[in-house]
Amino acid sequence: MKVTEHSELSRINEQHSKYIKIIDGLCVSVMTEDKPVLMRQMFSYFTEYSKSHLELEEYLMKKIAYPGYDLHLTEHQALRSNLKTVFQNFGFLDRQSILNGLLEIKNDLISHIRTADMPLINYYKEQHKL
Ligand SMILES: [Fe+2]
Ligand SMILES: [Fe+2]
Numbered sequence: 001m002k003v004t005e006h007s008e009l010s011r012i013n014e015q016h017s018k019y020i021k022i023i024d025g026l027c028v029s030v031m032t033e034d035k036p037v038l039m040r041q042m043f044s045y046f047t048e049y050s051k052s053h054l055e056l057e058e059y060l061m062k063k064i065a066y067p068g069y070d071l072h073l074t075e076h077q078a079l080r081s082n083l084k085t086v087f088q089n090f091g092f093l094d095r096q097s098i099l100n101g102l103l104e105i106k107n108d109l110i111s112h113i114r115t116a117d118m119p120l121i122n123y124y125k126e127q128h129k130l
Contacts, residue, residue, distance in 0.1 A: 008060045009124055015053045016113055022046050023106045030098050036091070043087050050083055061120065064127060072116050079108060 026042050033039060054076045061069045086101035093101070124130075 006124070006128065006130070008056065008063075009121065012053070012057060012060070012117070012121065015049075015056070016117065019049065019053060019109065020106065022049060023102060023109070027099055027102050027106075030095055030102065040090065043090060047083060047087055050079070054080065057117065057120065060124070064124060066120060066123060068116070068119065068123075072120065075112055075116050079105070079112065082108065 022042075023046070026039075026046055029039055029042055058069075058073065058076065060066075061072060066072070082101075082105055086098065086105065089101070090098060
């Protein structure tokens with residue numbers, strides 16, 4: 001069976017690439033745009049995107065009875081919480097502080113992908129002999 005036939009796995013991989021692009025786009029907007037409504041919409045979109053991505057991984061972990069589920073979930077909760085904090089403070093913070101928050105989220109996300117998502121993906125591949 002090919003990896004592409006495993007739709008959840010390929011969706012997760014695609015979402016990781018897009019996830020980083022969305023954060024980069026948001027960072028650029030925060031530094032250059034002067035349209036709070038537009039930025040709020042972008043934040044909203046990013047939050048929704050995060051929600052569906054994290055839920056997809058959690059769904060997949062449950063489906064395959066992933067042994068690292070609890071630890072992985074704890075990291076997701078921390079990501080959700082950090083994102084919520086930046087989003088809630090969006091209207092009160094200056095550009096540099098919003099940017100710092102976003103860059104911190106981006107770093108955490110990259111680190112999470114490397115140390116938690118990749119082991120999950122590898123586990124899935126091993127289980128399914130991919
Ligand atoms: Fe994850
Ligand atoms: Fe992920």
